[in-house]
Amino acid sequence: MKKIALLGSTGSIGQSTLSICEAYPDRFLPVAFAAGSNVELAFDQCLRWHPQIVSMATEQHAEALSHRLEVAALYDTDVVYGTAGTVQVATLPDADFVVSAIVGVAGLEATYAAVLAGKTVGLANKECLVAAGDLILAAARERGVALLPIDSEHNAVHQCLRGGAANEVKQIWLTASGGPFRNTPLADFANITPAQALKHPTWVMGQRITIDSATMLNKGLEIIEACRLFDLPPAQVRVTVHPQSTIHSLVEYIDGSILAQISVTDMRLPILYALSWPERMASELTFDMSALSQLDFQQPDFERFPCLRLAYEAASTSQAHCIALNAADEVAVDAFLAGKLSFVGIPRTIEHVLALTIGGSPASIPEVLEADHAARELAAEIVAKQ
Numbered sequence: 001m002k003k004i005a006l007l008g009s010t011g012s013i014g015q016s017t018l019s020i021c022e023a024y025p026d027r028f029l030p031v032a033f034a035a036g037s038n039v040e041l042a043f044d045q046c047l048r049w050h051p052q053i054v055s056m057a058t059e060q061h062a063e064a065l066s067h068r069l070e071v072a073a074l075y076d077t078d079v080v081y082g083t084a085g086t087v088q089v090a091t092l093p094d095a096d097f098v099v100s101a102i103v104g105v106a107g108l109e110a111t112y113a114a115v116l117a118g119k120t121v122g123l124a125n126k127e128c129l130v131a132a133g134d135l136i137l138a139a140a141r142e143r144g145v146a147l148l149p150i151d152s153e154h155n156a157v158h159q160c161l162r163g164g165a166a167n168e169v170k171q172i173w174l175t176a177s178g179g180p181f182r183n184t185p186l187a188d189f190a191n192i193t194p195a196q197a198l199k200h201p202t203w204v205m206g207q208r209i210t211i212d213s214a215t216m217l218n219k220g221l222e223i224i225e226a227c228r229l230f231d232l233p234p235a236q237v238r239v240t241v242h243p244q245s246t247i248h249s250l251v252e253y254i255d256g257s258i259l260a261q262i263s264v265t266d267m268r269l270p271i272l273y274a275l276s277w278p279e280r281m282a283s284e285l286t287f288d289m290s291a292l293s294q295l296d297f298q299q300p301d302f303e304r305f306p307c308l309r310l311a312y313e314a315a316s317t318s319q320a321h322c323i324a325l326n327a328a329d330e331v332a333v334d335a336f337l338a339g340k341l342s343f344v345g346i347p348r349t350i351e352h353v354l355a356l357t358i359g360g361s362p363a364s365i366p367e368v369l370e371a372d373h374a375a376r377e378l379a380a381e382i383v384a385k386q
């Protein structure tokens with residue numbers, strides 16, 4: 001039985017992880033949760049799973065959850081909060097597998113702590129690797145910790161890499177659906193509303209990643225994530241737009257063979273793969289090959305989606321630029337969702353922050369967080385001026 005600490009239990013990935021635990025009760029048991037502000041759902045999850053510990057984002061949310069648990073006479077769950085709380089969840093001695101699915105840099109310290117504590121980590125949170133991939137990967141290598149990608153593209157690459165040796169890889173291809181605005185005239189981009197951007201054509205996900213998919217910054221973060229995870233330079237991480245989202249990514253080998261991973265567009269499959277690795281477990285998440293009629297591929301349009309270009313530039317410039325890219329985007333997406341910034345203002349803000357970023361490579365997590373904080377302040381100033 002694998003005992004699981006779930007960071008981001010109330011989110012889209014968190015809930016999909018719990019549905020896998022539900023489907024395989026004799027294999028996976030969630031024992032600890034970290035959530036943000038959704039007290040109602042965290043309470044329901046406590047009722048169902050009786051975790052040893054739950055962390056909420058703030059003291060106020062933790063108090064609200066404690067109160068609900070007391071009224072329900074549930075006394076077997078400790079309630080903690082804040083970053084320290086997420087670290088307690090990630091390092092719970094009884095847990096052997098940590099699913100990292102808090103959105104944004106808020107998940108960084110807990111993910112790093114999980115690696116330091118020697119836990120196997122299933123990584124959905126790409127922002128951790130974008131901001132501090134070198135530190136996390138170095139700590140994982142030192143401790144022999146497995147980092148298993150849950151992001152569907154990286155999970156697909158992980159699977160395809162089983163087909164050859166690292167020095168036989170020529171390049172990898174990340175597929176991108178192209179988001180809802182793949183065919184929208186560029187002239188209409190300035191008028192795109194949050195409601196339009198939140199309608200992803202193929203995936204149901206949290207708000208930030210859905211907006212990031214619409215700007216294709218999500219693919220940009222994935223390029224950096226792939227460079228870190230698979231130890232490849234940006235030039236060997238390519239993007240192809242594949243609107244059907246049937247192939248989740250591909251690995252091209254030096255002999256000319258290209259291996260692709262095909263499956264349903266359902267995040268439960270990469271989650272199951274990570275949780276059960278190195279085994280494969282039988283599932284009902286089957287793909288109907290007889291219904292497959294068309295696979296389209298297009299070059300990404302860097303003019304329509306400047307975030308892709310910005311991500312390649314950040315990846316080729318410095319770690320500080322990768323941190324700034326992500327931090328500026330988090331601020332810009334919040335502002336867009338709040339109606340304070342236009343859709344085209346998102347790449348504009350990121351580009352401006354990157355131009356003002358001084359290169360470098362933070363040597364510790366506190367230094368990463370400092371760089372992240374500085375980039376956020378800069379982004380907030382730039383957003384305010386727009």
Ligand SMILES: NC(=O)c1ccc[n+]([C@@H]2O[C@H](COP(=O)([O-])OP(=O)(O)OC[C@H]3O[C@@H](n4cnc5c(N)ncnc54)[C@H](OP(=O)(O)O)[C@@H]3O)[C@@H](O)[C@H]2O)c1
Nearest residue numbers: 008010011012013035036037038102103106124125205206
């Ligand atoms: N969804 C997908 O299909 C998908 C695919 C690939 C990768 N990912 C990555 O996986 C991560 C999660 O994505 P998602 O779509 O599941 O996001 P989501 O639905 O927005 O969920 C985010 C989770 O993080 C929690 N959270 C937010 N701020 C927090 C804080 N300060 N402290 C503790 N918990 C906090 C939220 O709690 P509350 O809801 O309680 O506030 C929620 O549980 C992201 O990094 C995303 O890029 C997602």
